[in-house]
Amino acid sequence: MSDSRPSLPRPARVVIRLGFRHKAARDHLGGILRFAATHPNRFETYIPDGHQSNDSLTATDDWAPDGVIADNALHLEGVRAAVFVNGGTDGPIPEGLPHGVVLCDDAEVGRTAARLLLGKGLRSFGFVGSKRAPQWSVDRGAAFCAAVEAAGSAVSSFVPGPESDREWAREERALSAWLAGLPKPVGVFAAFDQRAKHVLDACRAAGIPVPEQVQVVGVDNEEYICEQTSPSLSSVLPDFERGGYMAAETLAGLLAGEEPPAAPLRYGVKGVVERLSTQDARGAGRAVARALDFIRLHATSGISVLDVVRAVGGSQCLLERKFREVRGHTIVQEIQNGRLEKACDLLRRTTTPIPQIGALCGFESGAYLETLFKKRYGCTMRQWRKR
Numbered sequence: 317m318s319d320s321r322p323s324l325p326r327p328a329r330v331v332i333r334l335g336f337r338h339k340a341a342r343d344h345l346g347g348i349l350r351f352a353a354t355h356p357n358r359f360e361t362y363i364p365d366g367h368q369s370n371d372s373l374t375a376t377d378d379w380a381p382d383g384v385i386a387d388n389a390l391h392l393e394g395v396r397a398a399v400f401v402n403g404g405t406d407g408p409i410p411e412g413l414p415h416g417v418v419l420c421d422d423a424e425v426g427r428t429a430a431r432l433l434l435g436k437g438l439r440s441f442g443f444v445g446s447k448r449a450p451q452w453s454v455d456r457g458a459a460f461c462a463a464v465e466a467a468g469s470a471v472s473s474f475v476p477g478p479e480s481d482r483e484w485a486r487e488e489r490a491l492s493a494w495l496a497g498l499p500k501p502v503g504v505f506a507a508f509d510q511r512a513k514h515v516l517d518a519c520r521a522a523g524i525p526v527p528e529q530v531q532v533v534g535v536d537n538e539e540y541i542c543e544q545t546s547p548s549l550s551s552v553l554p555d556f557e558r559g560g561y562m563a564a565e566t567l568a569g570l571l572a573g574e575e576p577p578a579a580p581l582r583y584g585v586k587g588v589v590e591r592l593s594t595q596d597a598r599g600a601g602r603a604v605a606r607a608l609d610f611i612r613l614h615a616t617s618g619i620s621v622l623d624v625v626r627a628v629g630g631s632q633c634l635l636e637r638k639f640r641e642v643r644g645h646t647i648v649q650e651i652q653n654g655r656l657e658k659a660c661d662l663l664r665r666t667t668t669p670i671p672q673i674g675a676l677c678g679f680e681s682g683a684y685l686e687t688l689f690k691k692r693y694g695c696t697m698r699q700w701r702k703r
Contacts, residue, residue: 327360328571329379330564333386334401339538340420340556341387344401347560348385350665351568358568383567385560397570399563402452416566417580420554422452426459426505428552428585429533432594433503434467436531440499444491444515445475446507453507456535460505472498491515492522500529503594509534509541509551516545516593532593547592548605552585557665559583587657603628603638607647615654616678621647655679656692663701670697 332348334341345363352359362379383397389409392398398415409415433441441464446453457473464471474494476487495504495518506512512534519526526532526547533550534542542549562581570576592605610627611619624647625632639647655677662668662676674682689697 327356327358328382328568330359330361330567331381331384332361332363333384335387339536340402340554343556344560344563347557347562348564350557351561351564355568359564383571385563385567397567399567399570401559401563414570414576416570416577418559418563418566419580419582420452420559421582421584422455423459424585425535425552425554426456427463428588429505429535430460430463432533432550432588432590433505433531434464434469436503436594438501438503438531439469440502441469441471442495442498442502442504443471443473444504444506444511445473446511447476449475456507470499488518488521491518495519495524495530496522501531502529503531506532506534509536509538509549512549512551513541513545516549527593527595537589542589542591545593550588550590550594552588555583555586603630603635604643607635607639608650611650611654615651616658616676618678619651652688656689659685659689659697660700663697673697
């Protein structure tokens with residue numbers, strides 16, 4: 317149902333109500349604010365203080381909101397339109413309220429995890445779903461299993477019942493036993509990072525070495541989990557920021573009188589952040605993982621191959637050989653990949669002039685970046701930014 321009222325003579329006032337303890341919500345916020353910054357005549361945003369469950373939209377009576385972007389449908393009185401991100405519509409939606417839903421493409425998340433683990437040469441796989449089996453977990457698992465089976469490999473699933481919420485010790489024993497029974501080496505995909513940590517904990521309890529016998533990948537790239545586990549956790553990163561931008565764009569259209577989307581809108585996967593938990597079991601992976609961590613942190617600082625070798629230790633020739641074995645390309649190419657990813661990020665997220673981007677990404681020459689960029693992406697940086 318569309319809103320027949322005319323477009324607002326002023327920028328729309330939008331309240332953002334998301335649970336910012338999760339990376340998804342924080343990155344969604346980044347996309348929303350990017351839309352607001354690039355459309356200053358359409359949006360004004362307000363983020364309530366405190367926990368989202370403790371205040372309602374009526375607390376902003378001196379700044380009456382026109383719309384809301386939220387992860388649940390609570391406290392929606394008085395707004396003209398709403399958009400829900402990640403499908404959270406726990407409360408009732410007022411009848412006749414134009415609204416849209418923006419979701420992660422969970423099937424693509426599952427396929428991305430499958431591509432990563434299949435690329436390791438593994439033949440045995442497992443999926444660990446979220447407790448209570450929410451739909452997003454089911455969709456991720458189904459797509460992962462379908463991709464693995466299509467490649468001719470076996471896959472097993474571990475999805476516990478809701479009672480495991482209160483019985484972690486019992487579940488850990490069951491998870492450890494399931495992991496111990498899988499043919500080794502095995503690649504395990506967990507529905508999200510916290511669940512992947514459960515897998516690492518169960519492996520440690522059962523004395524199963526990671527990544528030598530079990531390689532583990534999660535979802536969301538929650539750094540506070542992924543970089544503090546032992547070993548560090550690889551993770552599929554959905555394009556949450558794109559999802560936030562889509563939510564803001566959709567809400568702007570609804571407030572302008574456009575028809576609500578007939579179906580949920582979906583954003584895809586930004587990439588995979590690979591760490592020690594998915595490195596190969598032949599020994600080369602650990603040195604390469606240390607090199608990757610160093611490159612990830614310093615690629616845009618003008619580092620050279622020699623800097624990487626010094627950070628890892630050992631022979632340059634041996635590290636180069638291990639790098640080709642594990643990654644399929646050279647250290648120089650990995651550094652270039654990091655710099656190109658930064659260039660894409662600056663093109664997408666900022667208005668930084670293109671001639672200045674090269675220096676910000678660690679390239680000595682902006683012209684060289686232009687040449688490398690066109691070779692990699694098939695278009696100029698200016699064309700990529702417009703797209």
